[in-house]
Amino acid sequence: MKPVVSSSHHTNNFDVIRLVASVFVLITHSYQLSGRFHTESEFMEQFSGHHFPLSYFGVGIFFIISGYLISQSLYRSASALDYLRKRVARIFPGLVVMVLLTIFVLGPLFTTFKLSTYFSDPETYTYLKNCLLFKSQSHLPGVFLRNPTTPMVNGSLWTLVYEFSFYLVLLFCYQTGLLRFRFLNLALFGIGISVFTLLKEIPIYYNYYPSINMSPGDLMRFLLFFWSGVLAFLYRDRISYTGNGALLAATGCISLIYLRQYDLFNSLAYILLPYLIFYLAYIQGSLNDFGRHGDFSYGIYIYGYPVQQAIVSFYPNMQGIMLMVLSVLIVAPLAWMSWFWVESPALRWIKSKKQKLALESNIVSS
Helix, strand or coil: CCCCCCCCCCCCCHHHHHHHHHHHHHHHHHHHHCCCCCCCCCHHHHHCCCCCCHHHHHHHHHHHHHHHHHHHHHHHCCCHHHHHHHHHHHHHHHHHHHHHHHHHHHHHHHECCCHHHHHHCHHHHHHHHHHHCCCCCCCCCCECCCCCCCCCCCCCHHHHHHHHHHHHHHHHHHHCCHHHCHHHHHHHHHHHHHHHHHHCCCHHHHCCECCCCECHHHHHHHHHHHHHHHHHHHCCCCCCCCHHHHHHHHHHHHHHHHCCCHHHHHHHHHHHHHHHHHHHHCCCCHHHHHHHHCCCHHHHHHHHHHHHHHHHHHCCCCCHHHHHHHHHHHHHHHHHHHHHHHHHHHHHHHHHHHHHHHHHHHHHHC
16 A cells, blocks of 8 residues: 555545544543542553553654655645745644633633732733743643642643744755655664664753753654654655554554563654554545544644643542543534634635735736
8 A cells, every 4th residue: 555645635544543643642641630640540651661651652643644744735835935834824823822712711710819910920921932832831820730730731732842843844854955865864764763762871862951942852752753754755655554564563562562672662663653654544444534524633632731630620539531531522622613713714814825826926927
């Protein structure tokens, strides 16, 4: 099975896989944020000896698929500006609306401070820096201070700076012609895995740099997942995805974790997991049409954590599985509204603007 660059956005299962990935993150956070986090954990975290929770796979899947689809988008774009417009429209409108709702709706409802104190505190408004991606603030005045694990308002936003940075890196590689050399990209990917494995033993791996809102270890980890998707696109005419290959990849992942070969899995995951994901993505069936209903994965991802924190503030001793079920019921309509009222209109506006500019250009040239 070889994927092709199709003119249709609905001939694959990427949308449903991303939805599942967002639920993976939601599940892990449900157990981590519940008041029983010392005694409960989700099944994948238990199976992996607390090394690889479901959120590890969820976020990894996001970056793998993103690397592939963003590469496809880049090659389809009329210009670098067209590409950047689409990338900005995909990330920022939903993020900005969510941050504003967090400050002016969630904050006033859940702060333990008087509203006059909350709205006069500078930190209430500096929370807007989260819209910039490269700057962040995790707390709001008096919000979730009594929650059992952390008063952090939204623990999911930290990965977005990496996502958008990789958009820029990919554009740079395209503009400079580096993407034309497939084998060079493959070789650098292999070197990257080796460097990442060695980097784990160096203290700099764990450093966090507020000036760019990143850490070297996470940067390398996410970049390898993202670039595995880029390579899948660059070699789309050479890679075949077979059931036997997917079974071997899945067996390898499960076996390495079961045998407690965590370091080896941490290195091979950038090869095994992408192969499995792309095999599943191109299975033909009814799920190919799932994207026609909307892309709700981003909304679930950015709204999930604050909703879970809000629930925990009322029921601090709630079981992880109950928190998961309840948060899904609340987050689902929020994700629906985010897509149809914010994200999709922004993307349509960019598309219409592109068509208008193309029409004006044709009129001028004629």
